[in-house]
Amino acid sequence: MKRIYIFSGLGADERVFQYLDFSGFTVTFIRWLQPLQNETIEEYAKRLTQQITTVRPILIGLSFGGIVATEVAKLIDTEKIILVASAKTRQEIPFYYRLAGRLRLHKLLPVDLLKRPNALSNWFFGVCSQSDKKMLATILRDTDGQFLWWAIDKIITWKNQLVHSNSIHIHGTADRILPIRYVVSDRQVDGGGHFMTVNKAKELTAAIRSLL
Numbered sequence: 546m547k548r549i550y551i552f553s554g555l556g557a558d559e560r561v562f563q564y565l566d567f568s569g570f571t572v573t574f575i576r577w578l579q580p581l582q583n584e585t586i587e588e589y590a591k592r593l594t595q596q597i598t599t600v601r602p603i604l605i606g607l608s609f610g611g612i613v614a615t616e617v618a619k620l621i622d623t624e625k626i627i628l629v630a631s632a633k634t635r636q637e638i639p640f641y642y643r644l645a646g647r648l649r650l651h652k653l654l655p656v657d658l659l660k661r662p663n664a665l666s667n668w669f670f671g672v673c674s675q676s677d678k679k680m681l682a683t684i685l686r687d688t689d690g691q692f693l694w695w696a697i698d699k700i701i702t703w704k705n706q707l708v709h710s711n712s713i714h715i716h717g718t719a720d721r722i723l724p725i726r727y728v729v730s731d732r733q734v735d736g737g738g739h740f741m742t743v744n745k746a747k748e749l750t751a752a753i754r755s756l757l
Contacts, residue, residue, distance in 0.1 A: 546571045547757070548599045552610030552617075553577070554630075554739075555688075555696050560680065561607070564746035570757065573597075575610075580695040586703065590616035597621060603757065606631055607742060608723070609696050618709050626712040627756055629749070630720055630739050633708050637728040638701065646701030654697075656690040669721050671738020680743065715752050717741045732756075 548571040551562060559574045575596055580589060590613055597617070601624045606614030611631025618626050632638050645651050662682035667673075672681050716723075716730035717737020725733070732752045737745040 547603060548573060549603045549605055549757070550575055550597055550599070552593075552604065552606040552614045554608035554610050555693065555700075558684070558687075560684065561740070561742045564743055564750075565753065566750045577692060579689070580692060584695075586613065586616055586699040587619075589613070589699075591620055593617060594620050603627070605629065605753070608739065609700055612700060612703060612705075615705060615707075615709065615712070618712070619707065623709075623711060625756065626709055627753060628712060628714045629753075630717060630723060630737075630741065631714070632703075632723060632728060633712060633714060634705050635703050636706075637723070638703060639724065639727050642701040646698070651697055651701060656694050659693060659697075660685050660688055660690060662686070670740045671717075671719055671721060672740050672744065674744070677740060677744055681740065713756050715749070717745065 546569065549567060550573050552575050553559065553561065575593055578592055593613065594617055601622050603625045604614040604618060604623055605627045607629045608631050611628035614626055614628070615633060662685050666685065667678055667681065670681055672678050713732070714728065714730045715732040715734065716725050716728055717734045718725055719736050719738045722739040734741055734745050734748050734752060737748065741749055
């Protein structure tokens with residue numbers, strides 16, 4: 546059975562993948578580690594490779610997890626990298642995030658505010674049903690503040706220019722956090738937002754399984 550390693554999104558864990566069908570595959574969820582002081586994303590990715598024991602694995606990365614999976618793939622040989630609602634290079638990070646990174650504006654953001662579920666976070670993630678709102682609220686509250694701040698910094702200051710030849714990018718047409726107009730995607734999920742692993746699970750499962 547082929548093994549898949551999944552890198553969850555920022556603050557998320559395997560809960561957001563519970564509606565996807567990976568039957569026929571052995572799935573390992575990469576555990577986020579606490580960042581070390583002044584640790585770069587490259588150094589962090591190297592530490593995560595210790596959790597990967599398969600030769601030429603398939604990596605799936607959601608959002609920030611896709612960015613980390615891209616860095617991990619620079620360090621190990623991979624069969625395939627599937628990015629979901631993510632970015633392959635610095636150019637695919639929206640310019641306003643990159644500008645905030647250059648000006649260090651994100652340092653002014655209170656972490657507690659980012660962890661607080663509200664109507665704005667629901668809109669950005671594209672969640673409408675009460676069950677989806679409840680799941681998002683739980684995930685946000687469970688997110689470690691130090692990790693959240695570190696990861697945001699790494700996203701908006703990411704320098705990567707390398708596009709792996711074996712990477713495939715799936716993106717939702719209604720993503721508000723990483724709008725599709727800024728990325729070059731190989732597959733699109735119609736109406737999919739940043740929470741499409743949950744509320745577009747059937748369509749996303751079909752897209753992913755067609756690539757495995």
